[in-house]
Amino acid sequence: MNAHLQPTGSAYFLTKETDSPERHTLSVLVDNEPGILARIAGLFTARGYNIESLTVSETEHEKNLSRITVVVVATPKVLVQIKLQLERLVPVHRVHDLTAEGAALERELALVKVAGTGEHRVETLRLADAFRAQVVDASTESFVFEITGKPSKIEQFIALMVPLGLVEVVRTGLAAISRGPQGM
Template identity: 65%
Template sequence: MSSVYSEPSPAAPTSRHTLAVIVDNEPGVLARIAGLFSGRGYNIESLTVSETEHEKHLSRITIVTTGTEAEIEQIKAQLARLVPVHRVRDLSDEGPAIERELVLLKVVGQGDQRVEALRLAQAFGARTLDATLSSFIFEFTGALEDVERFIGIMADCGLVEVSRTGVAAMSRGAEAM
């Protein structure tokens, strides 16, 4: 009995995508969208939701996910088929989108560590929201790479707690959702 050996096919490349979804602002919509992702084994890296058109009771959901081009196309098609979904746009397909995230960081330290934390926060343009004799809470808003860098630097200055909002994104240019 002979066996035929074949090289495993290379995995399709994955990429990060930011999806903007306009939905009815009603109970259960977010659970249905999260269920769509979890039921198919897709990961949500970031998720933000807020009502954006009060009169029409519409909310905007911004989802950051990673997948192959085929997986992303499937996610977009499945999202578009959900009843409360009005529009789905892949901001990543439209060129570089404007993406920002807000982070709150609590840093605990004494002496030189405390002075260094304050100096670095000022260098990044972070706001000091709270200061005690042993801690600071800083607010920083920026691009994802800048947020990650700020968190990494503060880790060496006594970082004890982080709270992040998730990505808020918008495509460039005059066209609206």
């Protein structure tokens, strides 16, 4: 066994030495009970870990279970610590690193408000159509678009709307699920 992967009394030996942070999507199955989100957020806060995206919803009403999707950017060592600490929380049933498990489906929803008149309105509608964004509200001075897709698609759409009169953006955060027949 490699010397850098030898047990040292901590979980840090589980990963190779590297300092480059990586973006990972974690899926956490928890009991749907008061305070669980605060406990998980507190775990991140207490250790100085940043959460890039966080979504929570009840997924199995009969079993009283919720799924929390957390996107973090961390070094491999810190990521191992995050997963181990999440797994130790009592209402947590499972923690899956969807990024490490491979080819997960990731989607996000955004509402994008764009103001403009004349040629800007025409160009805004043309681009929205190209991105398959739906008009959910329109006035003579602005549009609100609903767009879903990968975060990179949404960011590209937002970037194109800036010179056309971008006013405001609201994003849901990432929803992700692994491919294949097995569940969490």
